[in-house]
Amino acid sequence: MNILVTGAAGFIGSNFTYYMLDRHPEDRIVALDALTYAGNLETLKEAFDNENFRFMKGDISDREAVYKLFDEERFDIVVNFAAETHVDRSIEDPALFLKTNVLGTQVLLDAARDHDVKRFHQIGTDEVYGDLPLDRPDLFFKEDMPLKASSPYSASKASADLITLAYHRTYGLPVTVSRCSNNYGPYQFPEKLIPLVIYRAENDETIPVYGTGENVRDWLYVMDHCRAVDMIMRDGRDGEIYNIGGHNERDNLTVVKTILKHLGKPESLITFVTDRKGHDKRYAIDPEKVGRELGWEPETDFDSGIAETIDWYIEHRDWWEHIVSGDYQNYYQKMYEGR
Numbered sequence: 319m320n321i322l323v324t325g326a327a328g329f330i331g332s333n334f335t336y337y338m339l340d341r342h343p344e345d346r347i348v349a350l351d352a353l354t355y356a357g358n359l360e361t362l363k364e365a366f367d368n369e370n371f372r373f374m375k376g377d378i379s380d381r382e383a384v385y386k387l388f389d390e391e392r393f394d395i396v397v398n399f400a401a402e403t404h405v406d407r408s409i410e411d412p413a414l415f416l417k418t419n420v421l422g423t424q425v426l427l428d429a430a431r432d433h434d435v436k437r438f439h440q441i442g443t444d445e446v447y448g449d450l451p452l453d454r455p456d457l458f459f460k461e462d463m464p465l466k467a468s469s470p471y472s473a474s475k476a477s478a479d480l481i482t483l484a485y486h487r488t489y490g491l492p493v494t495v496s497r498c499s500n501n502y503g504p505y506q507f508p509e510k511l512i513p514l515v516i517y518r519a520e521n522d523e524t525i526p527v528y529g530t531g532e533n534v535r536d537w538l539y540v541m542d543h544c545r546a547v548d549m550i551m552r553d554g555r556d557g558e559i560y561n562i563g564g565h566n567e568r569d570n571l572t573v574v575k576t577i578l579k580h581l582g583k584p585e586s587l588i589t590f591v592t593d594r595k596g597h598d599k600r601y602a603i604d605p606e607k608v609g610r611e612l613g614w615e616p617e618t619d620f621d622s623g624i625a626e627t628i629d630w631y632i633e634h635r636d637w638w639e640h641i642v643s644g645d646y647q648n649y650y651q652k653m654y655e656g657r
């Protein structure tokens with residue numbers, strides 16, 4: 319099969335590309351990525367050696383470029399990872415999130431429809447459900463819960479899910495949507511909590527924890543996520559949404575302390591900073607549906623996954639140092655100065 323993977327130079331898209339090239343040598347992967355600040359071609363360097371891989375630099379909201387690629391390639395499956403993804407950036411500049419996440423998805427849907435793609439899989443997020451209260455550990459996100467997005471990022475992702483599902487209902491396009499919890503693992507851009515804590519701790523720099531650090535996230539090892547997407551895009555039912563998560567809830571302070579302990583760094587590096595605007599309290603997925611229908615379950619628990627992940631960042635210091643130098647420093651100043 320010929321598979322388009324958008325956003326393949328980012329965190330999950332690159333892990334998915336490697337997963338597919340490794341597990342499905344019979345398939346061909348075409349990567350489309352605009353190489354925004356979050357896209358890093360260095361991440362894909364080993365994929366370039368594989369004859370089943372092609373990389374194309376391009377913006378998913380550029381209709382002409384997208385149609386040209388679809389005309390050339392005749393894709394069987396499209397998996398759309400491309401997005402603006404950082405909540406804090408969406409609070410600073412929502413417009414780009416709507417352009418890429420909503421209008422870009424619509425361009426891909428149009429192209430998929432006009433080229434008879436057999437399956438369009440949209441990568442969504444659990445953040446579309448809003449948040450759960452901290453004092454109700456019995457509550458979990460289910461696929462049929464109302465959408466209640468809090469941030470411009472999650473609102474743009476909710477819109478993308480809705481337009482994807484509308485193309486199924488209206489035009490009969492074969493689509494699936496998955497909504498996962500917070501991923502962690504190799505190649506995550508070091509603006510997100512886990513890689514940020516690792517690199518700052520490695521450099522003996524302060525670790526900014528928003529508010530009191532009590533907010534809870536449900537951590538999913540990226541390769542477990544990739545396996546779920548592979549199963550859903552092949553065997554999921556048209557027009558269906560699947561939640562992906564593995565009941566690995568941790569509050570942020572616990573995550574930070576776990577990393578510091580593993581690295582042998584002192585907790586005195588922790589600095590509590592002003593809370594994020596509209597900060598969601600708790601995310602927690604109920605993955606019952608994807609387990610029942612497709613037999614997916616997570617293989618990596620948080621304690622072993624986080625240890626492996628920390629070791630990966632230690633062994634791949636060059637990878638994040640190349641990112642942390644340069645523009646990223648200016649971004650860090652802008653986001654954290656005076657906080």
Ligand code: NAD
Pocket residue numbers: 324325326327328329330331350351352353354355356357358376377378379398399400401402403404418422441442443444475498499500501502506507
């Ligand atoms: P990321 O920010 O690491 O990577 C995004 C990639 O998309 C980058 O390579 C970037 O260059 C590319 N991109 C951005 N705008 C583009 C455009 N207009 N055209 C083409 N490419 C463009 O993100 P990620 O963490 O890998 O997330 C991938 C997907 O998974 C996103 O849709 C995100 O909403 C979703 N998701 C992520 C998480 C998580 O924990 N990381 C959780 C839930 C859902």
Ligand code: TYD
Pocket residue numbers: 405406500509510511512514526527528529531533534535570594
């Ligand atoms: P993040 O990795 O940005 O993912 P998301 O906002 O999509 O959940 O943040 C994870 C959690 O960590 C979130 O509750 C915000 C918090 N956080 C901090 O406390 N400090 C930080 O520097 C960052 C980036 C996040």
